[in-house]
Amino acid sequence: MHFELYSPKTIKQINAELTARMAEKGTRSRPAIQGVVEKSGSFDWLTHTVLLGIKRTTRLRATMEKAKDVTIIRGYVSEGVQPEKVYIVMAALAAIGLLLALQGQVVLGLVVFGIAIVAYVPLVGDYRNSRYMLRELKRVTAAKDKPPPSLVAAQSAPASRSRTSRSRASNRQS
Numbered sequence: 001m002h003f004e005l006y007s008p009k010t011i012k013q014i015n016a017e018l019t020a021r022m023a024e025k026g027t028r029s030r031p032a033i034q035g036v037v038e039k040s041g042s043f044d045w046l047t048h049t050v051l052l053g054i055k056r057t058t059r060l061r062a063t064m065e066k067a068k069d070v071t072i073i074r075g076y077v078s079e080g081v082q083p084e085k086v087y088i089v090m091a092a093l094a095a096i097g098l099l100l101a102l103q104g105q106v107v108l109g110l111v112v113f114g115i116a117i118v119a120y121v122p123l124v125g126d127y128r129n130s131r132y133m134l135r136e137l138k139r140v141t142a143a144k145d146k147p148p149p150s151l152v153a154a155q156s157a158p159a160s161r162s163r164t165s166r167s168r169a170s171n172r173q174s
Contacts (some may be wrong), residue, residue: 058127
């Protein structure tokens with residue numbers, strides 16, 4: 001999932017906050033976050049979840065750039081699948097495995113059951129980890145999903161001027 005967040009803090013302040021968050025010890029409710037923060041404004045975060053005895057690690061990658069009075073954080077994190085929708089996928093794979101077993105393809109049916117179990121871990125693990133890391137990133141950087149009004153106004157002003165100049169140029173040619 002691609003994301004874009006807007007923080008009132010500077011890149012230097014955000015780098016310090018991200019580094020401080022990675023130094024915190026993990027607890028049951030707030031797992032540890034590991035990673036790398038570069039002075040250039042890019043960073044990687046890693047966290048993991050254990051599901052069915054399997055450790056699932058999810059990576060968040062992002063870059064920061066200063067624009068007017070805010071810092072824009074753009075990045076990507078694997079989204080996973082909502083738990084409600086995972087059950088549909090698991091039920092479909094279980095039905096396919098059962099149909100294969102009933103048709104005499106017992107080994108193939110067991111393989112499909114195995115695939116369902118193995119697919120559960122990355123789907124649900126990424127969902128949980130991505131939500132957690134985005135929530136932590138917003139909290140640490142005081143970032144919002146929507147750009148501030150000053151940035152929206154600054155971005156829309158040049159676009160309206162260019163449309164006006166284009167229409168004037170087309171009027172002159174007529």
